[in-house]
Amino acid sequence: xxxxxxxxxxxxALGLGLFIALVAxxxxxxxxxxxxxxASSIQEWVSPAQAIKTVDAKSSLSAGMSLAATLVFLxxxxxxxxxxxxxxxxxxxxxxxxxxxxxxxxFVLGHHGILATTNASKLKxxxxxxxxxxxxxxxxxxxxxxxLLLGNLLPGVGRWLRQGASTELFIKTAIVxxxxxxxxxxxxxxxxxxxxxxxxxxxxAEAYLLYWAMVYLLARTxxxxxxxxxxxxxxxxxxxxxxxxxxxxxxxxxxxGVPVIVSSLVVVFSTIELLVLxxxxxxxxxxxxxxxAAWMGLAxxxxxxxxxxxAVTEALYQPGEGSLMLAATTLIKVFIDLFIGVWCFxxxxxxxxxxxxxxxxxxxGVIEKVRWTELFSRMPLFLIGFFIAFVGLLTLxxxxxxxxxxxxxxxxxxxxxxxPLFALAFLAIGLATDFRKLWSPGLGKLVLVYxxxxxxxxxxxxxxxxxxxxxxxxxxxxxxxx
Amino acid sequence: MQNIAEKSYSDxxxxxxxxxxxPALEPMARAEWLLVSISMGVGLVLLGGLAWWVRA
Numbered sequence: 001x002x003x004x005x006x007x008x009x010x011x012x013a014l015g016l017g018l019f020i021a022l023v024a025x026x027x028x029x030x031x032x033x034x035x036x037x038x039a040s041s042i043q044e045w046v047s048p049a050q051a052i053k054t055v056d057a058k059s060s061l062s063a064g065m066s067l068a069a070t071l072v073f074l075x076x077x078x079x080x081x082x083x084x085x086x087x088x089x090x091x092x093x094x095x096x097x098x099x100x101x102x103x104x105x106x107f108v109l110g111h112h113g114i115l116a117t118t119n120a121s122k123l124k125x126x127x128x129x130x131x132x133x134x135x136x137x138x139x140x141x142x143x144x145x146x147x148l149l150l151g152n153l154l155p156g157v158g159r160w161l162r163q164g165a166s167t168e169l170f171i172k173t174a175i176v177x178x179x180x181x182x183x184x185x186x187x188x189x190x191x192x193x194x195x196x197x198x199x200x201x202x203x204x205a206e207a208y209l210l211y212w213a214m215v216y217l218l219a220r221t222x223x224x225x226x227x228x229x230x231x232x233x234x235x236x237x238x239x240x241x242x243x244x245x246x247x248x249x250x251x252x253x254x255x256x257g258v259p260v261i262v263s264s265l266v267v268v269f270s271t272i273e274l275l276v277l278x279x280x281x282x283x284x285x286x287x288x289x290x291x292x293a294a295w296m297g298l299a300x301x302x303x304x305x306x307x308x309x310x311a312v313t314e315a316l317y318q319p320g321e322g323s324l325m326l327a328a329t330t331l332i333k334v335f336i337d338l339f340i341g342v343w344c345f346x347x348x349x350x351x352x353x354x355x356x357x358x359x360x361x362x363x364x365g366v367i368e369k370v371r372w373t374e375l376f377s378r379m380p381l382f383l384i385g386f387f388i389a390f391v392g393l394l395t396l397x398x399x400x401x402x403x404x405x406x407x408x409x410x411x412x413x414x415x416x417x418x419x420p421l422f423a424l425a426f427l428a429i430g431l432a433t434d435f436r437k438l439w440s441p442g443l444g445k446l447v448l449v450y451x452x453x454x455x456x457x458x459x460x461x462x463x464x465x466x467x468x469x470x471x472x473x474x475x476x477x478x479x480x481x482x
Numbered sequence: 483m484q485n486i487a488e489k490s491y492s493d494x495x496x497x498x499x500x501x502x503x504x505p506a507l508e509p510m511a512r513a514e515w516l517l518v519s520i521s522m523g524v525g526l527v528l529l530g531g532l533a534w535w536v537r538a
Binding site: 354 | 501502503508510511513514517518519521522524525526528529532533535536537
C-alpha cells in the first residue's frame with residue numbers, strides 16, 4: 001500500500017488520542033496516580049496567576065512550568081508526526097510552536113472572568129459585577145476569530161501558519177478524547193443507551209438517506225449539474241463536509257479538483273453556520289437545550305465546526321455541571337461520520353455498475369477501476385478511537401461501579417488536552433477559511449445550490465428531527481438519575 | 483459528448499468551475515432515480531420507526 005494512503009491525519013489522530021487516553025489509565029487501578037497530573041488545566045481568571053493550574057492539585061510543578069511542559073509535549077507530538085511523514089522538522093517546528101502558543105493563548109484569554117464566568121459567587125470572588133457568561137469555551141471563538149483575522153487580513157502570515165496547523169489532526173484527536181468524556185458522562189444512565197443509539201440512527205437516516213437524496217436531486221434536476229459534481233456536492237452539504245466530499249469523489253472516481261472545490265465551500269459555510277446558528281438556536285429554542293445541541297450535530301457540516309457549534313451552544317445555555325449537550329452533538333456527528341465509508345461503498349457500487357464510462361482514466365488512458373481497498377482505508381479511523389475509548393470505559397464502569405470516581409479522574413486528565421485541542425482546531429479552521437472564495441467567478445452556482453439546500457430544507461428538517469428525538473431530554477446527566 | 487475520461491487531465495479550478503455554467507447534457511439515469519427513491523423511501527420508513535420507538 002502506498003505511503004500517503006496509510007499516513008493520514010486520521011491515523012495520527014487515532015494514535016495521539018489513544019496514547020493520551022492510555023497513559024491516563026493507571027489512574028483506574030490506583031486513583032492516587034495521575035500520569036498527566038503535571039499537565040496544565042486552564043481555569044477562569046481575573047489575575048493571570050489564577051489562569052493555569054496543574055491537573056493534579058498535588059503536583060509540585062509551578063503553573064508556568066506545567067504550561068510549558070504541556071506545550072512541549074504537544075510540540076513533540078507534532079514534530080514526531082512530521083518525522084514519520086518525512087517532512088522537514090525544523091522549519092515546521094517554529095510554525096507548530098506559534099500555532100500552539102496562539103491556540104493556547106486564545107484559550108487562556110477566553111477564560112477571563114468577563115467572558116467566561118457563569119457562577120454568581122465566582123463573579124463576586126473575582127470582584128466583577130457582570131460577565132458575558134460564555135464559559136471558558138469563549139476561548140474557541142477567540143481562536144476562530146484570531147484564525148480568521150490572520151488568514152484573511154494577513155494572508156502571508158496565514159499561509160505560513162496553515163502549514164503548522166492541521167484542523168483534521170486537532171479535531172480528530174480531540175474527538176477520540178471526547179469518547180472518554182462521553183463514557184464518564186454516560187455512566188450511571190445505562191438505561192438510556194438504547195435511546196441514544198436510536199437517536200444516532202435517526203441522524204444517519206436523515207443525513208444519508210434524506211438529505212443526500214434531496215441535495216442530489218436538486219443539483220441534478222434543477223441546477224443541471226453533471227453527476228461528477230452532484231454526488232460530492234450532495235455528500236459535502238448533507239453528510240459531514242470535507243471528508244465526505246473527498247471520500248465520495250474517490251468512490252465515484254471524480255477528478256480531484258471537484259471534491260476540493262466543494263470542500264472549500266463547505267468549510268466557508270460551516271464557519272458561517274458556526275457563527276450564527278448557536279445564537280439562532282438559543283433564540284428559537286430557549287427551553288430546549290438538547291434539541292439545540294442535536295440540531296448543531298445535524299445541521300452544521302465538518303466535524304470541527306459542528307462540535308464547535310455544540311460547544312458554543314452549550315456555553316449559551318449554561319446547563320451546568322454534567323451537561324450532556326456537547327456529548328449529544330458529538331454523538332450525532334460521530335454516528336453520521338461513522339457511516340461515510342459505508343455510504344461511499346454504496347455509491348462506488350452504483351457508479352461501478354451503472355456508469356462504468358464515467359471514471360477518470362489513468363496516465364495510460366485506461367479507465368480506472370474502483371479500488372475497494374481504498375474505500376476501506378477511507379473509513380474514519382479516529383472514530384474507531386472514539387468508540388474504543390467510549391465503549392471500553394463505559395463497559396469497565398458498568399461492570400465495576402466502584403471505578404466511577406477513577407474514571408472521572410481519567411476524564412479530568414484527558415480534558416486537559418481535549419479542550420485546548422478544540423481551540424487549536426478553531427484556530428486552524430479560521431486560518432483555512434478564505435471568505436474571498438465566495439466571490440470567485442464560477443462558484444456562484446455552487447453557492448446557490450448550497451444556500452437553497454441549507455436554508456430550503458436541511459436546517460428545518462434537522463430542527464424537526466432534533467425536536468422529535470430530543471424534546472424533553474434533560475441536558476444535565478444528574479437530572480436524569482441513575 | 484465529452485466524457486469525464488477525456489477531460490481528466492484538465493482539472494484546474496477555473497476549467498472545472500466553467501463546466502458548471504453549462505447545463506449537464508444527460509438527464510437523470512434510471513440508476514440515479516432508483517438510488518434517490520430507495521434512499522428517501524428507506525430513510526422515511528426508518529425515521530418513522532425510530533421516532534415511534536423513542537416516543538413510545
